[in-house]
Amino acid sequence: MPHPDYLQFISLVKEFKALGAAGAVLSWDQETYMPAKGAEIRADQLAVISGLAHEKLVSPQIGDLLIRLEKAPGLSQVEQVNIREIRRIFNRERKIPKELIQDFAKTQSLAHEAWASARTNNDFGTFAPWLEKLVNMRKKMAVLIGGNDPYDVLMDEFEPSARAADIQPIFEALRKELVPLVAKIAASSKKPSPLSGHYPVEKQRDFGIEVANAMGFDFDAGRLDLSAHPFCTSFGPNDVRITTRYNEKNFASALFGIMHEAGHGLYEQALETQHACTPLAEPVSMGIHESQSRLWENMIGRSRPFWNHFYPKLQANFPETLNQVPLETFFRSINIVRPSLIRVEADEVTYNLHILLRFELEHALFSGKASVNDLPELWNRKMEEYLGIRPKNDSEGVLQDIHWSMGSFGYFPTYALGNLYAAQFFAAAKREMPDLDQKIREGDLRPLREWLRDKIHRHGMTWHASELCQRATGETLNAQYFSTYLKSKFEELYEI
Numbered sequence: 001m002p003h004p005d006y007l008q009f010i011s012l013v014k015e016f017k018a019l020g021a022a023g024a025v026l027s028w029d030q031e032t033y034m035p036a037k038g039a040e041i042r043a044d045q046l047a048v049i050s051g052l053a054h055e056k057l058v059s060p061q062i063g064d065l066l067i068r069l070e071k072a073p074g075l076s077q078v079e080q081v082n083i084r085e086i087r088r089i090f091n092r093e094r095k096i097p098k099e100l101i102q103d104f105a106k107t108q109s110l111a112h113e114a115w116a117s118a119r120t121n122n123d124f125g126t127f128a129p130w131l132e133k134l135v136n137m138r139k140k141m142a143v144l145i146g147g148n149d150p151y152d153v154l155m156d157e158f159e160p161s162a163r164a165a166d167i168q169p170i171f172e173a174l175r176k177e178l179v180p181l182v183a184k185i186a187a188s189s190k191k192p193s194p195l196s197g198h199y200p201v202e203k204q205r206d207f208g209i210e211v212a213n214a215m216g217f218d219f220d221a222g223r224l225d226l227s228a229h230p231f232c233t234s235f236g237p238n239d240v241r242i243t244t245r246y247n248e249k250n251f252a253s254a255l256f257g258i259m260h261e262a263g264h265g266l267y268e269q270a271l272e273t274q275h276a277c278t279p280l281a282e283p284v285s286m287g288i289h290e291s292q293s294r295l296w297e298n299m300i301g302r303s304r305p306f307w308n309h310f311y312p313k314l315q316a317n318f319p320e321t322l323n324q325v326p327l328e329t330f331f332r333s334i335n336i337v338r339p340s341l342i343r344v345e346a347d348e349v350t351y352n353l354h355i356l357l358r359f360e361l362e363h364a365l366f367s368g369k370a371s372v373n374d375l376p377e378l379w380n381r382k383m384e385e386y387l388g389i390r391p392k393n394d395s396e397g398v399l400q401d402i403h404w405s406m407g408s409f410g411y412f413p414t415y416a417l418g419n420l421y422a423a424q425f426f427a428a429a430k431r432e433m434p435d436l437d438q439k440i441r442e443g444d445l446r447p448l449r450e451w452l453r454d455k456i457h458r459h460g461m462t463w464h465a466s467e468l469c470q471r472a473t474g475e476t477l478n479a480q481y482f483s484t485y486l487k488s489k490f491e492e493l494y495e496i
């Protein structure tokens, strides 16, 4: 029988989590179906909800219960995890006044709308004051929470315990491997050409749903909708929403978006329903989350074994465009490496350079080495330095991502961490299941999904990322797996 204090504690935690989920529903709606004029009232609604959630979390009741439970003997592991994690966010949130939280939520919504129209009109100037406001609010929050590097305080929200000082050398080493690899590929005589043709939206959607089903995404516990920027959000393990966008000239944009978001969705759906609305049934970090999406999108979705089974099905959806295209030509076309301006459409080799750029700009912003108005020029200069190309305008440069418009600073590094974790997990899964490639060739994605569920998903927040990785693979994060994966794949493809 659980401790009576624990029962009271967990029912308060569930009320707090319910408010968070209600806010997530409103945000999902804002991105998918809300008419443009709804923005202002939606901002007010989200501000009220986030204020209530904050009050609920930092209430004296939860504070007292935490103190009592931390001294209580004989708690189960489940109970200890939930107490530990609520303590962690309680300590963060109680240092920030409710007014600042509400003000921030409202600014987030309005800044997001300002960003969307600035991006459409290619006008950084109209977004800059909003970005400035968000940066200042985040700086204020970081100071209130405390810590040596304000950027570490921000990252902690997405990647508990991550530090810029630890990440910087990993990213540096990565850059030293990537820049020459990009150069060697550019110099290769192999020049695969992109696919052309027409891909009707309905067929793209059908095929995307077929693949998501094969991955194990449960459409009785999830939905696929349309949004400007693909994302996955969860209101609980039995209600997980993913989105994509369609381009009739290029099926890859929507399909790999769906595989990516369904990879996130599988993680959310596999969290244990018996612990729903408690930290135990929450993803451990955004880096681990992203490892799931990138593993499915790239290591599966852009692999030969996967297309061995799925290419005939894709051809059946687009016979006029693809029936004359051999599998090998198709495979090379979805693995073209070419420096490009837009992160979400970048190939596997150049992708992390986009992240390094963002990480460096954010870190400069929060350590006072750059201001908001410096960003467009810094962005363009680093693009030239790392990828050899320069955006023609800010819409394809500094305005392209949604993250800063929502005040999510410190999030970007988790994308690169996700790639590194993905390669390490995939290598471990292959070691344990020598016939894994063969299963994938037959279209059987279940063994991989079950391995991920068993080693990663079902544990929720039981252990933080580093220990989870150690338990799943036998060692903590080791970037060598990613380098080995990239080199073996692309040296073969580009004959270098």
Ligand code: MG
Pocket: 260, 264, 290, 293
């Ligand atoms: Mg993602």
